[in-house]
Amino acid sequence: MLEIAIKGSKNYWLWIVFLLAVIGAGGIVYIDQFTNGLMITGMSRDVSWGFYIANFTFLVGVAAGGVMVVIPFYLHDYEKFHRITILGEFLAVAALVMCSLFIIVDLGQPTRMLNVMLYPSPKSILFYDMLVLQGYLILNIVIGWKILEAERNQVEPPFWTKPLIYLSIPFAIGIHTVTAYLYCGLPGRGFWLTAILAPRFLASAFAAGPAFLIILCYIIKKFTKFDPGWDAMQTLSKIVCYAIIANLFFFLCEVFVVMYSNIPGHAAHIQYLLFGYHGYNALVPWMWTSLTLMGTGAIFLLIPQLRNNKTLLPVTCAMIVFGAWIDKGLGMISGGFVPSPLHHVTEYAPTGPEIIITLGVYGTGFLVLTILYKLATQVKEEVHG
Amino acid sequence: MMKKSKRSFLKVAGIAAIGLGAFPAIHFASSDSHGTAHTVKSPNEGALLAHRWGMVIDTNKITDEVVENIVEACHKAHNVPDFNHEVDEEKYPKTRPVNHKQEVKWIWEEGFHYAFPDKEDEFLAERFHDLPFLVTCNHCKNAPCVKACPTQATFKREDGIVLMDFHRCIGCRFCMAACPYGSRSFNFRDPRPFIDETVSTFPTRSKGVVEKCNLCAERLAKGEQPHCVEASEGAIVVGDLEDPESEVRVLLNEHYTIRRKQSLGTEPSVYYIM
Amino acid sequence: MNKNYIITGLVIFVLAVLSPFWFNMITDTQAAPEPELLGKAKTEKKCVLEKYEMRANHMSLLDEWRDSVVRDADRMYTAANGHSFNMSLSTGENSCLGCHEDKAKFCDSCHTYASVDPYCWECHTNPKEIK
Numbered sequence: 023m024l025e026i027a028i029k030g031s032k033n034y035w036l037w038i039v040f041l042l043a044v045i046g047a048g049g050i051v052y053i054d055q056f057t058n059g060l061m062i063t064g065m066s067r068d069v070s071w072g073f074y075i076a077n078f079t080f081l082v083g084v085a086a087g088g089v090m091v092v093i094p095f096y097l098h099d100y101e102k103f104h105r106i107t108i109l110g111e112f113l114a115v116a117a118l119v120m121c122s123l124f125i126i127v128d129l130g131q132p133t134r135m136l137n138v139m140l141y142p143s144p145k146s147i148l149f150y151d152m153l154v155l156q157g158y159l160i161l162n163i164v165i166g167w168k169i170l171e172a173e174r175n176q177v178e179p180p181f182w183t184k185p186l187i188y189l190s191i192p193f194a195i196g197i198h199t200v201t202a203y204l205y206c207g208l209p210g211r212g213f214w215l216t217a218i219l220a221p222r223f224l225a226s227a228f229a230a231g232p233a234f235l236i237i238l239c240y241i242i243k244k245f246t247k248f249d250p251g252w253d254a255m256q257t258l259s260k261i262v263c264y265a266i267i268a269n270l271f272f273f274l275c276e277v278f279v280v281m282y283s284n285i286p287g288h289a290a291h292i293q294y295l296l297f298g299y300h301g302y303n304a305l306v307p308w309m310w311t312s313l314t315l316m317g318t319g320a321i322f323l324l325i326p327q328l329r330n331n332k333t334l335l336p337v338t339c340a341m342i343v344f345g346a347w348i349d350k351g352l353g354m355i356s357g358g359f360v361p362s363p364l365h366h367v368t369e370y371a372p373t374g375p376e377i378i379i380t381l382g383v384y385g386t387g388f389l390v391l392t393i394l395y396k397l398a399t400q401v402k403e404e405v406h407g
Numbered sequence: 408m409m410k411k412s413k414r415s416f417l418k419v420a421g422i423a424a425i426g427l428g429a430f431p432a433i434h435f436a437s438s439d440s441h442g443t444a445h446t447v448k449s450p451n452e453g454a455l456l457a458h459r460w461g462m463v464i465d466t467n468k469i470t471d472e473v474v475e476n477i478v479e480a481c482h483k484a485h486n487v488p489d490f491n492h493e494v495d496e497e498k499y500p501k502t503r504p505v506n507h508k509q510e511v512k513w514i515w516e517e518g519f520h521y522a523f524p525d526k527e528d529e530f531l532a533e534r535f536h537d538l539p540f541l542v543t544c545n546h547c548k549n550a551p552c553v554k555a556c557p558t559q560a561t562f563k564r565e566d567g568i569v570l571m572d573f574h575r576c577i578g579c580r581f582c583m584a585a586c587p588y589g590s591r592s593f594n595f596r597d598p599r600p601f602i603d604e605t606v607s608t609f610p611t612r613s614k615g616v617v618e619k620c621n622l623c624a625e626r627l628a629k630g631e632q633p634h635c636v637e638a639s640e641g642a643i644v645v646g647d648l649e650d651p652e653s654e655v656r657v658l659l660n661e662h663y664t665i666r667r668k669q670s671l672g673t674e675p676s677v678y679y680i681m
Numbered sequence: 682m683n684k685n686y687i688i689t690g691l692v693i694f695v696l697a698v699l700s701p702f703w704f705n706m707i708t709d710t711q712a713a714p715e716p717e718l719l720g721k722a723k724t725e726k727k728c729v730l731e732k733y734e735m736r737a738n739h740m741s742l743l744d745e746w747r748d749s750v751v752r753d754a755d756r757m758y759t760a761a762n763g764h765s766f767n768m769s770l771s772t773g774e775n776s777c778l779g780c781h782e783d784k785a786k787f788c789d790s791c792h793t794y795a796s797v798d799p800y801c802w803e804c805h806t807n808p809k810e811i812k
Binding site: 447448573609610612624 | 751803
């Protein structure tokens with residue numbers, strides 16, 4: 023099946039070369055980080071996790087969002103999702119590849135990463151996070167591949183894919199729940215120490231993942247002969263609508279509890295993010311942008327005329343993806359570290375090299391996504407066209 | 408049919424080849440060539456032992472000068488880099504400029520409001536307001552960093568000391584997020600150019616690992632008191648918290664003491680006499 | 682057509698796989714250096730393990746030692762020959778370098794020959810190199 027990926031148009035190859043160039047640039051900068059250490063990043067003693075872990079968290083969400091097409095199709099026999107289920111699964115694969123890479127580039131001693139398996143530590147949430155992420159990755163590769171292969175050969179998929187598909191649903195919820203538990207089980211970090219963190223993560227995941235999928239559907243429709251179907255995209259946009267409203271609602275709950283109770287250790291972080299703290303306010307414009315984007319996006323999706331507008335829908339989705347990325351990527355991680363446990367304020371901003379390495383990881387993910395989507399759309403063209 | 412069986416044969420052969428390749432490694436791992444039956448590993452004779460090590464800091468005896476001596480003694484003895492140190496250009500050419508926010512420290516001075524942010528009193532006695540407070544790893548009984556570590560590179564020794572195994576640390580920094588006291592530092596870069604005089608009795612660290620106070624485990628093993636205790640002119644006492652006769656327990660019995668962020672349930676082993 | 686491609690590919694693959702042999706054919710191979718025993722080590726004649734076993738297994742012994750020292754606080758090693766040693770690479774008289782005084786001739790000569798680059802010395806220091 024992989025041979026499909028080496029036959030493509032000129033545009034396809036231009037895109038591949040572009041991605042390889044981005045990956046190459048990221049790789050070169052990573053060599054510098056590998057030899058000289060994480061000193062090239064903007065991270066510090068107080069803000070010890072930055073852009074890499076933030077993007078990791080966001081992408082775990084994108085990966086988990088894939089389940090929003092799997093559930094309706096496999097549990098509710100929602101036929102309109104038949105054509106896009108595979109897109110959701112392959113998006114999860116690409117997102118998880120990026121997640122793994124973000125963890126690796128974040129490690130101080132990447133050559134020792136297998137220590138996590140050599141000395142398994144069942145008390146560490148990171149251990150479980152590794153298990154569910156790798157499990158979900160393998161599940162999606164196997165399921166996606168087998169189903170696409172069966173579709174190509176026009177036979178029924180092997181019987182054992184069904185239980186794997188059902189298993190992948192709790193795994194999808196699991197990856198983002200466990201990723202939230204990484205943060206919300208830490209006693210000294212008031213910003214993350216909240217039971218709503220995992221639900222909030224899931225809500226933003228179920229908004230950002232399907233929203234991104236809608237954008238991808240537009241791209242696929244433009245560049246291939248395969249049409250994912252307007253009805254499917256409409257249903258997806260309703261899912262995005264519910265999820266983004268839930269996400270905003272959960273955030274509101276969080277803000278209320280923290281600000282009304284006014285416990286300093288908890289309030290300081292929200293204050294820093296939304297209004298600035300002791301004169302430090304680097305993230306304030308970002309957070310308001312994020313809230314505006316997500317809020318406007320929700321309104322656009324709520325009103326049927328706007329949601330049904332084929333030109334507006336991808337824009338709305340892009341707003342939601344970007345808003346959720348800021349919220350989770352920039353706010354969620356930095357916000358937890360500022361102020362520090364000793365109430366010092368050290369602000370964080372990623373450095374140039376850090377951004378290039380990040381782009382390199384995204385490049386790798388998009389390369390995987392391009393190849394997988396190329397396979398999927400080509401097979402669908404062959405079969406249906 | 409033929410084609411299919413050839414394919415499955417290749418699959419099986421491939422798996423078998425992996426097994427064969429792994430055999431020497433398995434064999435080596437299971438062998439025990441040094442005859443451990445005849446060899447014994449034991450603690451040093453005269454090592455200081457405790458059920459649970461703890462520290463009492465008498466804030467009445469802490470002055471700026473004492474603080475300076477303690478920090479210097481500790482950091483010097485453990486090869487903790489000082490980013491203000493001028494790099495020897497000959498030995499370490501092309502050293503890049505430092506980011507002081509990426510500093511490394513084991514024990515340092517904080518004001519009361521930073522050391523005890525949950526005890527923010529609006530009208531705190533002026534004496535405490537200006538007092539230097541020494542903060543370091545609390546060697547918590549329920550250490551969040553130990554729970555967080557995915558490789559057990561941070562672990563709790565039977566005698567209560569929370570230690571780092573620098574050989575095993577993968578540098579994920581989960582422990583730094585977990586520590587409610589900001590006691591941990593990460594080696595964002597090779598620390599060696601920033602060590603004034605390298606002490607040969609303690610290793611330096613490599614880039615990419617986390618480090619923190621080790622309660623001078625290497626000194627206790629030799630029957631010596633930690634560096635901070637020696638430099639403190641009596642302000643710091645280290646001893647067995649579980650021995651009612653020990654000096655630390657006597658001090659705790661006689662004075663009102665506080666600990667940092669008690670409400671979190673981490674049970675810090677460092678007490679401050681007020 | 683395809684057959685030719687496959688055969689050419691296979692030939693290139695085999696040639697590439699055997700490259701270490703080609704490399705050795707065109708370069709000089711030197712005999713393995715003997716680790717030199719100098720100073721104290723020369724007269725003491727009592728190491729942790731027997732010579733050949735030490736040569737083959739010192740790395741796993743050191744690995745065992747570091748776990749023992751760092752994690753269990755057991756720092757003394759009483760060897761099968763009854764002598765006891767301080768389980769340390771470089772601190773004190775009774776450590777590895779305390780006896781084998783010349784790191785360059787004892788450790789590095791073989792490691793360089795075998796192109797192994799143990800990361801011990803990224804952190805541990807040779808007391809002689811610090812002035």
